Amino acid sequence: MTNMTDKSIIQARNIEKIYSNGCHALKNVSLDINRGEVVVIIGPSGSGKSTFLRTLNQLESISDGSIHIDEVSLTDRKTNINKVREEVGMVFQSFNLFPHKTALGNVVLSPMKVKKKARTVAEQEGRELLKKVGLAERMNNYPSHLSGGQQQRVAIARALAMHPKIMLFDEPTSALDPEMVGEVLDVMKSLASDGMTMVVVTHEMGFAREVADRVVFMEDGELVFEESPERFFSSDNPRLQRFLGQVL
Amino acid sequence: MEKQPHLLLWKAVFVLIMIGLGFGIYAGSKSIDYTWRWERIPQYIINTEATTVRSPFDGSATIEKGNKLVVTSDYGDDPLVIEKFDNLLVSNGDLVFEGDPLVEVENWNIGPLTWGLVMTLQLSVVSLVFAVVIGLFAGLARISTNPALRYLSVTYIELIRGTPLLVQIFIFYFFIGTVLDLDRFTAGVAALSVFTGAYIAEIVRSGIQSISPGQMEAARSLGMNYVQAMVNVILPQAFKRTLPPMAGQFINLIKDSSLVSVISITDLTKAGREVVSSTFAPFEVWFAVALMYLVLTGALSWAIQRLEKRLSASD
Numbered sequence: 331m332t333n334m335t336d337k338s339i340i341q342a343r344n345i346e347k348i349y350s351n352g353c354h355a356l357k358n359v360s361l362d363i364n365r366g367e368v369v370v371i372i373g374p375s376g377s378g379k380s381t382f383l384r385t386l387n388q389l390e391s392i393s394d395g396s397i398h399i400d401e402v403s404l405t406d407r408k409t410n411i412n413k414v415r416e417e418v419g420m421v422f423q424s425f426n427l428f429p430h431k432t433a434l435g436n437v438v439l440s441p442m443k444v445k446k447k448a449r450t451v452a453e454q455e456g457r458e459l460l461k462k463v464g465l466a467e468r469m470n471n472y473p474s475h476l477s478g479g480q481q482q483r484v485a486i487a488r489a490l491a492m493h494p495k496i497m498l499f500d501e502p503t504s505a506l507d508p509e510m511v512g513e514v515l516d517v518m519k520s521l522a523s524d525g526m527t528m529v530v531v532t533h534e535m536g537f538a539r540e541v542a543d544r545v546v547f548m549e550d551g552e553l554v555f556e557e558s559p560e561r562f563f564s565s566d567n568p569r570l571q572r573f574l575g576q577v578l
Numbered sequence: 579m580e581k582q583p584h585l586l587l588w589k590a591v592f593v594l595i596m597i598g599l600g601f602g603i604y605a606g607s608k609s610i611d612y613t614w615r616w617e618r619i620p621q622y623i624i625n626t627e628a629t630t631v632r633s634p635f636d637g638s639a640t641i642e643k644g645n646k647l648v649v650t651s652d653y654g655d656d657p658l659v660i661e662k663f664d665n666l667l668v669s670n671g672d673l674v675f676e677g678d679p680l681v682e683v684e685n686w687n688i689g690p691l692t693w694g695l696v697m698t699l700q701l702s703v704v705s706l707v708f709a710v711v712i713g714l715f716a717g718l719a720r721i722s723t724n725p726a727l728r729y730l731s732v733t734y735i736e737l738i739r740g741t742p743l744l745v746q747i748f749i750f751y752f753f754i755g756t757v758l759d760l761d762r763f764t765a766g767v768a769a770l771s772v773f774t775g776a777y778i779a780e781i782v783r784s785g786i787q788s789i790s791p792g793q794m795e796a797a798r799s800l801g802m803n804y805v806q807a808m809v810n811v812i813l814p815q816a817f818k819r820t821l822p823p824m825a826g827q828f829i830n831l832i833k834d835s836s837l838v839s840v841i842s843i844t845d846l847t848k849a850g851r852e853v854v855s856s857t858f859a860p861f862e863v864w865f866a867v868a869l870m871y872l873v874l875t876g877a878l879s880w881a882i883q884r885l886e887k888r889l890s891a892s893d
């Protein structure tokens with residue numbers, strides 16, 4: 331057990347989330363994620379998987395339970411959540427790029443404003459990151475002049491610019507046209523092979539099968555089932571079977 | 579493209595209506611036997627009336643090359659040298675006596691209407707700066723989660739929007755102005771900026787609320803605190819989106835500034851009233867005053883349109 335906690339970079343224990351309207355979004359969810367691990371969370375819409383992901387950087391507060399990120403408690407009032415968020419990058423379904431900034435401007439904004447890096451340094455790093463996600467040519471384009479896939483890759487570069495230890499992906503390909511899904515998944519795969527700790531909420535079963543170290547199935551706010559991909563997809567858990575039957 | 583002939587037709591209709599309106603004004607003034615005296619107006623904008631320079635002593639005038647008039651005194655006074663003038667009234671070698679006119683100099687004096695325009699401009703610019711600051715903070719307070727800030731802001735906005743500006747100006751001048759010992763200009767600026775600030779607060783609020791919540795989430799997820807996210811992400815976008823209603827509000831401010839003439843600030847409107855009483859040419863004066871307001875508001879909306887174009891690079 332001590333060994334386990336040593337390795338876990340994310341420890342979520344007994345998380346409850348009840349909205350003020352009474353909706354019980356998360357029911358006693360516990361999940362430990364190790365350094366360098368890629369965990370994919372799947373489940374029907376409304377199952378609480380996005381809510382759970384968003385509790386990990388406190389975009390969503392929790393009603394009960396505890397979350398530790400790299401041994402820092404998120405429920406401790408003394409914790410500076412902004413410091414934690416510097417370590418936890420997030421990629422959104424709807425990209426959420428800053429429309430008034432160019433691709434490079436999006437990437438350098440937070441390093442400059444939060445980490446107080448000099449513009450030249452931040453831009454140097456930003457160019458490297460954009461090159462890494464295959465957008466060296468598009469650096470000075472505004473988001474409105476980029477395709478969905480390109481925007482999402484900029485969003486990934488923007489999150490990486492803070493040198494996070496963990497990357498959270500909230501349905502990163504769901505808003506994309508089918509032909510653009512591949513380019514984003516490729517970037518995520520290369521990130522995984524670089525050893526990034528990743529938590530990915532997605533409907534891309536292929537990605538889960540291919541890249542995940544562990545696959546988690548959530549339904550009705552509960553964490554139903556977690557397994558390695560091979561065992562996960564061959565499992566005979568009836569709730570999982572029913573869901574897989576619907577999506578595959 | 580096949581609509582082209584119709585477009586031309588309607589443009590012609592527009593021109594005809596405008597000509598009709600102009601003729602209506604002309605005919606209207608004819609019917610009341612009004613004599614237009616436009617020539618009386620320019621001197622109240624810029625006064626170019628010539629002043630005559632007279633000789634201070636008896637002597638003789640010489641005109642040196644380079645059009646320089648030198649008057650040497652018969653009694654040993656220092657010679658008078660005039661280098662710049664518009665009309666020469668003596669010729670070379672003339673004897674002049676004390677009090678004789680020598681030259682005419684055209685003075686460019688700024689007339690009362692221009693002073694009024696300058697005052698209106700000062701009032702508007704100073705009030706605008708304060709109004710934007712007040713409006714920004716009131717707008718932010720309006721969407722704050724802190725009830726004290728929110729209620730304060732709502733009270734302020736409702737109070738100001740629910741009472742006439744003219745009444746507010748009187749309250750600022752006669753009550754607050756007396757209590758705090760404010761001069762007219764300060765009282766006027768305070769009334770105008772507090773009034774306009776309430777409207778700007780609502781514009782700011784709607785602008786911020788029109789930005790997708792995902793923008794704030796993205797900024798916060800990158801480690802920015804609330805203020806950093808507001809300043810770097812939300813407000814620049816809201817600013818761009820609120821420019822058209824802001825422009826309207828700024829133009830309103832310039833026009834509303836005419837109301838401070840009731841507390842004896844000599845702005846463009848009060849200057850207009852004064853000029854009317856000395857020229858007895860009310861039609862001309864008020865048309866001129868309206869035109870001068872139009873120049874101000876027109877320049878402002880032109881400037882804001884330019885700004886909008888520049889900011890549209892990211893669209």
